[in-house]
Amino acid sequence: MRQAPWGLVASVLALPLACTTTDRATTDQQDVYETILAQARPALERFYKGDPFGYVELLADELTYFDPRSEGRLDGISALKDYFAPIEGKINVPRYEVLNPKLQLHGDIGVFTYNLNEYASDGAVSIRWNSTEVYRRIGEEWRIIHAHWSTIENTE
Numbered sequence: 381m382r383q384a385p386w387g388l389v390a391s392v393l394a395l396p397l398a399c400t401t402t403d404r405a406t407t408d409q410q411d412v413y414e415t416i417l418a419q420a421r422p423a424l425e426r427f428y429k430g431d432p433f434g435y436v437e438l439l440a441d442e443l444t445y446f447d448p449r450s451e452g453r454l455d456g457i458s459a460l461k462d463y464f465a466p467i468e469g470k471i472n473v474p475r476y477e478v479l480n481p482k483l484q485l486h487g488d489i490g491v492f493t494y495n496l497n498e499y500a501s502d503g504a505v506s507i508r509w510n511s512t513e514v515y516r517r518i519g520e521e522w523r524i525i526h527a528h529w530s531t532i533e534n535t536e
Contacts, residue, residue, distance in 0.1 A: 409485050414513075415522055428473045432464040439525035440516060447529045473506075475499040488517035495532070508532035 411413030419438060436457055445454040447463075454460050481494040492513045500506040514526040 393410070395491070409483055412485055412490055412522060415419065415520075419521060428471060428476070430469045430471045432467060432471065433461070436461055436464070437505050438524050440518060440525045442525055444526045448531050472501075474501050475503075490515040 423434035423438055428434075439457050439460065441457060443455070443457055443460060445460055445463075447454075450463060454463055476499065477497045479495040479497065480512045481492070484491045486491075492511075492515060494511055496509040496511055497505050498507045498509070508531065510532060512526075512528045513524050515522045516525045
């Protein structure tokens, strides 16, 4: 199975871990986390079982997307659907781990950054990622308007 270079939806499970600020911001952030989690849990389950199109449902039409395996920036949902099509049914990530999550909430914009480890079936880390996702509140939903992924090279 091809490893998923798109671990981005794993971030949604880490959102509750990122709520570390105080005062009113804590309440606002917690509300955002709960909203995003409710929208994204099913997409995450689908993604790591080979269906990347659940993730597409979390995106805003204006999406921009960078991935180390793309030749450049992808603009819009249609471009990302085309990009994901060849991997449909080929993603098999038995376990992943989100590290160092942080959400910075600024009104209707949230910047979510984290590291992600994907594990192979033998339990070894197969790939490590840095991720930035920018969310925007559109109506009552939080949608991803930008995502940027980069791999962490082994420094050993």
